[in-house]
Each structure stands twice: as structure tokens, then as C-alpha cells.
Amino acid sequence: MDNLNVRQTIDGELEALRRNLLNLANRAGEAVRKALWALCHQDRILAQEVIDSDDDLDSRALKIDEECLLFIARFQPVAQDLRTVSSISHMAIDLERIGDLGVNVAKFALKLSDRPFVKPLIDIPRMGEILQEMIDATMRAFINGDVEEAKKACALDDPIDDLERQIFREMLLMMMENPRIIEEGTALITVARNLERAADHVTNLAERVLYAVTGKVVSASQFRRPKAPRDAAHGR
Numbered sequence: 001m002d003n004l005n006v007r008q009t010i011d012g013e014l015e016a017l018r019r020n021l022l023n024l025a026n027r028a029g030e031a032v033r034k035a036l037w038a039l040c041h042q043d044r045i046l047a048q049e050v051i052d053s054d055d056d057l058d059s060r061a062l063k064i065d066e067e068c069l070l071f072i073a074r075f076q077p078v079a080q081d082l083r084t085v086s087s088i089s090h091m092a093i094d095l096e097r098i099g100d101l102g103v104n105v106a107k108f109a110l111k112l113s114d115r116p117f118v119k120p121l122i123d124i125p126r127m128g129e130i131l132q133e134m135i136d137a138t139m140r141a142f143i144n145g146d147v148e149e150a151k152k153a154c155a156l157d158d159p160i161d162d163l164e165r166q167i168f169r170e171m172l173l174m175m176m177e178n179p180r181i182i183e184e185g186t187a188l189i190t191v192a193r194n195l196e197r198a199a200d201h202v203t204n205l206a207e208r209v210l211y212a213v214t215g216k217v218v219s220a221s222q223f224r225r226p227k228a229p230r231d232a233a234h235g236r
Contacts, residue, residue: 010075017067017088021095022139024060028095029135031057031102032198036128039109039191040121047113050106054099061096065089080212087212091142094201094208098135101198108187117188118174118181123163124188127195130160134202141209150206150213154220157199164196 031050038047068089071077077085134153141149171185203220210218221227 006075010077010081013071013075014081014084017064017071017085018143020060020064020067021088021091022143024057024064024092024095025135025139027053027057027060028099028102029132031099032105032128032131032195035102035105035109036125038106039112040125042109042113044110044113047106047109051103051110054103057096057099061092061099064092068092080215083212083215087142087208091205091208094204098198098201101194101201104194105191108191112184112187115184118184119170121188123167123170124191124195127160127163127192127199130156130163131195131199131202134160134199135205138202138205138209141206142212145213147210147213150209151223153206154203154223155225157203157220158224160196160199164192167192 031053034046035050037043038050068085071085072082075081134156137149137153137156140146141153168189171189175182175185207218207220210216
């Protein structure tokens with residue numbers, strides 16, 4: 001096979017890997033969106049649907065990883081091709097974990113589906129909206145090789161952290177005033193924590209995009225606001 005045909009084959013295989021990764025990203029984001037809808041609308045059927053979809057997400061992520069290993073074995077890529085396929089393999093893992101966190105939220109949606117909320121859900125849905133913005137920006141950055149979109153995704157982790165802290169403080173005060181809502185309050189705190197963890201995985205995605213595009217290993221923290229001393233002390 002001549003060099004031109006080899007290059008065409010490599011490009012075709014990379015494009016297939018990109019499509020599969022985009023599909024996985026859509027499904028991971030969908031898992032979180034559906035789980036939050038199920039939580040906010042106390043929809044047990046939808047929550048169970050998210051839980052039941054977990055195996056499919058896992059198998060898709062595993063298939064991408066296997067295809068990346070096969071690509072490396074067949075073509076022994078170097079430079080940007082190697083960075084791209086390596087990034088796809090790592091990104092599949094983070095997307096699968098985002099899907100897992102969506103499943104966790106769906107489990108809490110089931111748990112809270114038969115009882116009134118301790119307060120209207122405002123901040124948690126907002127966390128979900130920002131998380132989806134992060135995923136969308138990261139995948140656009142990946143497809144278009146857009147460094148600025150990847151940086152934007154990293155910066156969006158700040159409002160996610162702010163909302164998670166706000167929910168924690170608010171729930172803690174409410175539970176101190178009314179111990180009877182401890183179970184429900186703790187559940188909402190845990191939902192917020194799962195969304196915050198999902199956002200951390202998206203920053204991992206953005207770091208991988210930046211590496212694939214620039215060839216440089218960078219930290220998402222470079223594109224976020226500086227940590228306050230208290231945050232740094234707590235590893236946040």
C-alpha cells in the first residue's frame with residue numbers, strides 16, 4: 001500500500017474514532033440530563049431508564065478503547081496522530097465516568113421520587129445546564145481543534161464549584177434547623193457533589209483536547225480563576 005493510501009486509511013480510521021467518541025459524549029450528557037429531569041419531575045420511569053442504559057455506555061467506552069489499541073498496533077502512529085488516538089482513549093474513560101455519575105443521580109431521583117423536596121430545585125438544574133455547556137464546548141474544541149473552546153470549558157468549572165458549595169451550605173443550615181430532613185438534604189448534597197465530579201471529568205477532557213491540538217501537557221487550573229487560600233487548603 002502506497003503512502004497516499006496509508007494516509008487515507010489512517011484518516012478514515014481516525015474519523016471513525018472521532019464519531020464514536022462524539023456519540024459516547026452525547027450519550028453521557030444525555031444520561032445526566034435525563035437523570036436531572038427525572039429528579040426534578042420525580043419521574044421514576046425515566047430514572048430507571050438512565051440506570052438501565054449504564055451497560056451500553058460502558059460497552060461503548062470499552063469498544064473505543066479497544067479500537068484505539070488496534071489503531072496503534074496497526075499503524076504505529078507518531079506525532080499528532082498518536083496524540084489524537086491516545087487522547088480519544090483517555091477521553092472515552094472520562095465520558096464513561098460522567099455517564100456513571102448520571103446513573104448515580106438517577107438513583108437519587110428514584111429515592112426522592114415519593115417525597116416532597118425540602119426546597120425548590122434551582123441550583124442543581126443550573127449545575128446541569130453548565131455541565132452540558134462544558135461538554136458541548138469540549139467536544140466542539142475536539143472536532144475543530146479549537147484551543148479557546150477547550151479553555152472555555154475549563155473556566156466553566158468555577159461556577160459549578162460555586163453552586164456545589166452553595167448547595168452544601170444551604171442544605172447544612174436547613175438540616176441543622178430541621179433534623180427531620182437530614183436524609184433528603186444529604187441526598188441533594190450528594191447529587192450536587194456528583195455533578196461537581198462530572199465537571200472535573202470534563203476538565204480532564206479539555207486537557208486532553210489541548211494536548212492533542214498543541215502537543216503540550218497543560219492543567220485546566222491555568223484557565224480558571226486563582227484558588228482562594230481556603231479552597232487551596234481543602235484541595236478544591
